[in-house]
Amino acid sequence: MKLMVTGASGFTGQHLCALARKSGYEVVKVKSDLLDRSSLADELILAKPDLVAHLAAISFVGSPDKSSFYSVNVIGTTNLLDVISELPKTPGKVLLASSANVYGNCDISPISENTQPRPVNHYAASKFAMEQLSRTYSSKLSIVITRPFNYTGRGQHINFVIPKLVDHFSERKSSISLGNIHVEREFNDVQMVCDLYLKLLKFGVPGEIYNICSSNAYSLETVIGLLVKLTGHSLTVNVDPEFVRPNEVQRLCGDPRKINELVEQHSGILPNISLEETLKSMLGK
Secondary structure, X not given: OEEEEEOOOOXXXXXXXXXXXXXXXXXXXXXXXXXXXXXXXXXXXXXXXXXXXXXXXXXXXXXOOHHHHHHHHHHHHXXXXXXXXXXXXXXXXXXXXXXXHHHOOOOOOOEOOOOOOOOOOHHHHHHHHHXXXXXHHOOOOXXXXXXXXXXXXXXXXXXXXXXXXXXXXXXXXXXXXXXXXXXXXXXXXXXXXXXXXXXXXXXXXXXXXXXXXXOOEEEHHHHHHHHHHXXXXXXXEEEOHHHOOOOOOOEEOEOOHXXXXXXXXXXXXXXXXXXXXXXXXXXXX
């Protein structure tokens, strides 16, 4: 079974490719720029993928280039779906990685897939637009949309808060500058996310949206406390107004019942990796 992956060199892509190979898939990495439709078409025609996992995106919410969210996440995805739909033999399943950020600030917690999206930043708006546009391909392609809640792991860029914290504790630095440390997020393990992506490529129902989550949300204060425990090191936390985002989502916690039911229906084992285990791995312990 040949799995083609966009964004294969990125944080999630590297983990997904490794896990897919271990699971017996032949993995093909998309090398073309998603905005180069001609090159993309040549590559996919040659590859003849059985499955496609679309992970490529501008994913750092704080990116200063707002237009790139839409050019890559929306136009790039549209180019990809155009090309896939025109293949002589279309893949059996196309997985699109969206984001739980589309839910925005929500009064309901945990958040289910039935919750109305209310994106409050350009990253989330571009992902929701991607989801909506993908619906126009439903008659041609078997598309499954995922909305992963926050996750982390080894190899994630230090632009993201958990790797930044791990780096500061590993280097035993005396202080760190952060934004709002009271926000609550799930910090799931990337291995859990990739495991569920592979299960969705196999068992996901076309046209459906699946939260990728655990319903376990933590404040950054809690994460810092765990790192103090694991390293025996303490540091001073400075709240920098430049890191406090406008329209910050205060709590982002998902309802995993839909994805759990799907996995259990197919006699699968649900991934269960604690935050402490993830942090230990990132610390090299």
